[in-house]
Amino acid sequence: MIEVRDLTKNYGPHRAIDNLNFSVRKGEVVGFLGPNGAGKSTTMKIITGYMAPSSGIVKVGGFDVFENPIEVKEKIGYLPEIPPVYFDMYVRDYLSFVANLKKVPKAKVRSNVDRAIEKTNLGGVANRLIQNLSKGFKQRVGIAQAIVSDPEVLILDEPTVGLDPRQVAEIRQLIKELAGQHTIILSTHILPEVQASCQRIIIINRGKIVAEDTISGLTQRMGGSFQVQVRVRRNSEGLQKSLLNVTGVAQVISDGDGQLQISMKKDDEVFEKISAHIVNAGAGLLQMQPMGESLEDIFIKLTAEGASKGVTA
Ligand SMILES: Nc1ncnc2c1ncn2[C@@H]1O[C@H](COP(=O)(O)OP(=O)(O)OP(=O)(O)O)[C@@H](O)[C@H]1O
Numbered sequence: 443m444i445e446v447r448d449l450t451k452n453y454g455p456h457r458a459i460d461n462l463n464f465s466v467r468k469g470e471v472v473g474f475l476g477p478n479g480a481g482k483s484t485t486m487k488i489i490t491g492y493m494a495p496s497s498g499i500v501k502v503g504g505f506d507v508f509e510n511p512i513e514v515k516e517k518i519g520y521l522p523e524i525p526p527v528y529f530d531m532y533v534r535d536y537l538s539f540v541a542n543l544k545k546v547p548k549a550k551v552r553s554n555v556d557r558a559i560e561k562t563n564l565g566g567v568a569n570r571l572i573q574n575l576s577k578g579f580k581q582r583v584g585i586a587q588a589i590v591s592d593p594e595v596l597i598l599d600e601p602t603v604g605l606d607p608r609q610v611a612e613i614r615q616l617i618k619e620l621a622g623q624h625t626i627i628l629s630t631h632i633l634p635e636v637q638a639s640c641q642r643i644i645i646i647n648r649g650k651i652v653a654e655d656t657i658s659g660l661t662q663r664m665g666g667s668f669q670v671q672v673r674v675r676r677n678s679e680g681l682q683k684s685l686l687n688v689t690g691v692a693q694v695i696s697d698g699d700g701q702l703q704i705s706m707k708k709d710d711e712v713f714e715k716i717s718a719h720i721v722n723a724g725a726g727l728l729q730m731q732p733m734g735e736s737l738e739d740i741f742i743k744l745t746a747e748g749a750s751k752g753v754t755a
């Protein structure tokens with residue numbers, strides 16, 4: 443659905459993105475992750491046709507973003523970094539305006555606007571002036587305008603920034619609901635966000651892709667070994683020894699009080715074997731919690747160079 447080929451953007455002498463290549467399949471939700479100044483917003487502005495690249499090609503739904511800008515813009519809902527809202531309009535009127543602009547059929551404008559208002563919890567402020575809304579509510583209006591035309595593709599630049607925790611959870615839920623029918627790229631610094639909403643992540647640092655994988659694939663590639671914390675009702679001492687016989691288990695540490703820390707090969711099968719072993723031993727499994735390597739560790743490792751030098755700031 444989205445094809446990015448050899449994409450480069452220079453701002454004067456500064457290269458913001460450097461020969462990016464990736465694609466996103468229809469219905470996929472991809473998280474775009476990177477430190478400040480990595481080039482996330484620049485890439486999104488180019489994909490949505492709001493800025494021209496220095497070189498390279500972007501296609502959305504088979505259309506070249508720069509040769510067929512109208513077709514592409516009709517397909518895309520875009521939440522820019524700074525929500526593009528008209529401050530002197532009322533929320534509902536503004537959303538109807540955007541729906542018309544996006545060529546939503548007249549008969550559907552009202553129901554689309556209602557749906558966008560409902561999904562972003564704007565019901566209470568639908569008849570208020572946008573300029574009088576709090577920051578989080580302006581952000582919600584930004585999300586509402588991105589989804590109001592029910593676009594095939596959603597490009598969301600830090601969708602949950604400035605939102606309260608409850609709304610963050612609701613927006614994540616919304617993104618999950620949209621997955622499947624919609625193709626979504628979202629950028630964020632918030633790591634649990636990609637874990638919660640995305641099937642795949644692209645990590646970008648100093649304008650280059652440094653990793654592109656599923657979350658579990660990435661963890662596996664970077665870490666290899668993985669820790670699980672287990673709590674059992676009885677026989678933790680016995681388990682400490684017997685678990686070592688499970689293929690893939692490297693080390694077991696017991697605190698003598700029912701808690702075990704297991705170092706294992708990162709592999710779903712090993713995870714399953716460990717749980718079956720504990721259950722078969724009749725130890726009374728109370729809790730089994732993966733401890734990582736966390737995505738945060740991976741992110742810091744992959745982006746350490748640019749981040750520590752601060753070269754892209
Ligand atoms: N209009 C511009 N003129 C000059 N340089 C720019 C411009 N916009 C962005 N840059 C530079 O390009 C690089 C990438 O910026 P971009 O906004 O794409 O990063 P980002 O990954 O979105 O960062 P953040 O997480 O802070 O939003 C940065 O070094 C930035 O300073």
Ligand SMILES: [Mg+2]
Pocket residue numbers: 482483484523599
């Ligand atoms: Mg940005």
